[in-house]
Amino acid sequence: MPAIELTKVRESTLPRPGDTWQSIAARCLPDLEEGEAVSKLQSWNLHVFMRASGAAGGVRGSNPILPSDVIFVEPPRAAA
Template sequence: MLNNVTIPPRRAFIQPEFGDTFETLAKRLLPDEPLEEAVQKLTSWNLFLAFRPGGGGMTPSDLFFTEPPHAPMAMPGMD
């Protein structure tokens, strides 16, 4: 039996340090961009954190994406 498994590419991510915010991460990850634009970009890549109930913030156990989502890949054999 032949099992063809295709694993899609993974998005780059980090785990925030204690006390990190979108602003501190923007300064660290995108230092050459204006702060407001960098925060907006990171927020759009991490909506699950931006809209966490209760104003949640982030914890060191969260995954924080450092790049945008990849374009969807076509499934083999689906034309």
């Protein structure tokens, strides 16, 4: 049986209860200034950032991050 090569995946994390972009940035990108880290996380996670926060019955502007979201903590990898 031939060996199967697994594709490298992007580093990611699952949110902890009450996590915000700022708390994830502080935990996963501690070497960056908060604003820059948050901006990077949001650009790498448009599937979460662009979600309408009111769609889940929340108040506009409430935290759109759900416990089941996969949050990427690095940019997409270049095609091999």
